[in-house]
């Protein structure tokens with residue numbers, strides 16, 4: 001018989017929600033996740049937000065056994081918060097983790113579709129740029145940044161992923177085990193690109209599912225020119241590295257690894 005805290009075909013799932021100053025959003029997003037996917041557990045990974053998000057998270061956890069909080073010392077970026085959340089999930093025997101923003105941009109109502117896709121995949125990317133997806137209320141400059149960033153990532157890294165920068169994803173723990181997470185150095189958006197690249201190179205099964213993405217309504221974005229610059233130089237450096245490796249492989253006549261892509 002199926003246990004009530006297991007997602008069919010996937011197992012125990014932990015939704016990791018990183019937060020920095022999301023006091024206006026965290027209760028609403030947790031409530032929506034609980035309604036949309038009652039079987040999952042939620043971990044709020046808060047970087048000691050000055051606006052008191054951590055205390056609100058504690059109150060939510062006190063009232064609901066499906067909610068837990070990871071208090072971190074200070075702001076270290078999205079990537080570090082996710083890596084800590086992934087480690088937390090692995091230590092506690094979860095079979096899959098979900099990445100989700102706290103600001104409502106990632107609709108919890110799309111989560112059942114992502115989890116259904118995870119039955120036959122190791123990584124599910126909630127995509128803004130695949131057929132059937134919708135992007136609501138985004139200003140033109142953000143649309144252009146996302147489209148341009150994804151085009152550049154695809155060209156530089158040769159990944160068949162339409163939304164490599166997107167942060168609404170399901171990872172099976174077995175897929176994370178196949179990736180050298182110790183090598184991950186990204187802090188901002190490039191964290192998503194770096195994980196896409198490593199998953200692609202590891203040959204795990206990746207699929208994209210269309211999502212409805214909405215601009216945040218409350219609170220401040222943590223997007224900054226520094227985060228964009230980090231993504232740009234890292235993608236460029238990875239592209240150069242991949243090409244050098246391909247040339248070396250060609251010189252030594254080594255066969256390339258097989259990548260499964262349903």
Ligand SMILES: Nc1nc2c(ncn2[C@@H]2O[C@H](COP(=O)(O)OP(=O)(O)OP(=O)(O)O)[C@@H](O)[C@H]2O)c(=O)[nH]1
Nearest residue numbers: 018019020045047076077078081101102221222223
């Ligand atoms: N723990 C932690 N969470 C962070 C940090 N930076 C951002 N976040 C969270 O990561 C998620 C995404 O951040 P956003 O500011 O929404 O960034 P974004 O979605 O790329 O930008 P917008 O589209 O402008 O909202 C949110 O839940 C943030 O609270 C950080 O340094 N530490």
Ligand SMILES: [Mg+2]
Nearest residue numbers: 101103105216
């Ligand atoms: Mg956001």
